[in-house]
Every structure is written in C-alpha cells, then in structure tokens.
Amino acid sequence: MNNDFAPLRDALRPLAEIAVPWSVAGGWALDLFLGAVTREHQDVDVAVLRRDFSALRTAMPAWTFQRAFVGEPGRLSDLAPDEELVLPEHELVATRPADGAQLEFLLNEAVGSVWTFRRDPSITLAWRYARLISAQGIPHLAPEIVLLYKAKSPRPRDTADFEALGPRLGERRRRWLREAIAIAHPDCPWHF
Numbered sequence: 001m002n003n004d005f006a007p008l009r010d011a012l013r014p015l016a017e018i019a020v021p022w023s024v025a026g027g028w029a030l031d032l033f034l035g036a037v038t039r040e041h042q043d044v045d046v047a048v049l050r051r052d053f054s055a056l057r058t059a060m061p062a063w064t065f066q067r068a069f070v071g072e073p074g075r076l077s078d079l080a081p082d083e084e085l086v087l088p089e090h091e092l093v094a095t096r097p098a099d100g101a102q103l104e105f106l107l108n109e110a111v112g113s114v115w116t117f118r119r120d121p122s123i124t125l126a127w128r129y130a131r132l133i134s135a136q137g138i139p140h141l142a143p144e145i146v147l148l149y150k151a152k153s154p155r156p157r158d159t160a161d162f163e164a165l166g167p168r169l170g171e172r173r174r175r176w177l178r179e180a181i182a183i184a185h186p187d188c189p190w191h192f
Helices: 006-015 026-034 050-059 143-150 156-168 171-184
Strands: 022-025 045-049 064-068 076-078 091-096 101-111 114-116 124-126 131-133 139-141
Touching (some): 006 101, 026 045, 026 143
Parallel strands (some): 022 139
Antiparallel strands (some): 064 076, 064 091, 101 114, 131 139
C-alpha cells in the first residue's frame, strides 16, 4: 500500500473548476476511504447525479461524450449534444480530443437529498452519508455504495476489495451494506 494519489489527482484536474457535484467512484473511492492506494487501477470512475448531467456537459465544452451500452462491455456510441441517458443507461465515457484524456462518468439517482440505488429504488442512503470527502480533500462515494454495485457479479478484485474494506466499515455501514445486498443481490457470496 502507498499514499500516492497523484495519478488520481491528475486525472481529476479537469473537474477542479466545475461547480457540478461529483464523486470518485469504483476502486479509487475505496482507496480514498482507506487513505492508501491498495491496488492498481485501470481507469477513473466519477459519479454524478443524473439530474446534474446536462450541467456537467455544459461545463465541459471541449469534451466529447459517448454512451456505454448496458451489458455490452466496450461498446460505445456518440451522444448527441442535447441527448440525455435514461435508465438503465448510466455510463458515459468523456474524452478531451486535444490530449486524449478520458473520464468515465456513472450517473447516479437521487430523490431530493437521498441517493437511490438504480437497480432497486427501495435501497436509499441520505446524500450526507453517500458522498464523503477524503483526507486528501477528494469527494468520493461511500464505500458501502461502491461495494453494493460490485456485489452484483463480483470479480476477484471486487472480492479482494470487499475483504479489505469489510472490517473497516464500522457497524452502521456494514449493516446497511448487508441489508442492501440481501435485497438487491441475495446470491452474492459476501458475508460479514
């Protein structure tokens, strides 16, 4: 483990001046929660509320956006300038043509100030618990949310993430995750 978040900071630099709330998601979010880089990361996932996506695009005029097709890894198509994604679509790849920089945006759902799980809207978490700020000053999704998404079809690295984080979540986060997995992914082999 190391504390070198420089690659993440570099990737997030284009978002520094954007007023739209965003949060690091995926494996980087888990490392931010732990305060150390625990493994290699293939990309940077950024969560944005679906209702804020238009404002995000407006704030990033030099970037092109492509939709990622649900259930078809690697398949992308250009998104028209005024086009919105509707559920179940939730993933976009943004590219800055000038230098090829890329960010993956994951659209998250919310009702008012409550984060809502897109796979089952009965699973919710108050936004004040869903979005955290790391010791490095970087906003990120709460680890229990990241692990809930990973619980659908856990890969070996997802299980390693769960095993590294499970004991460090604290009782409230563990209870929420345990109950959410039981509802959304009852066949998931993860147990506390």
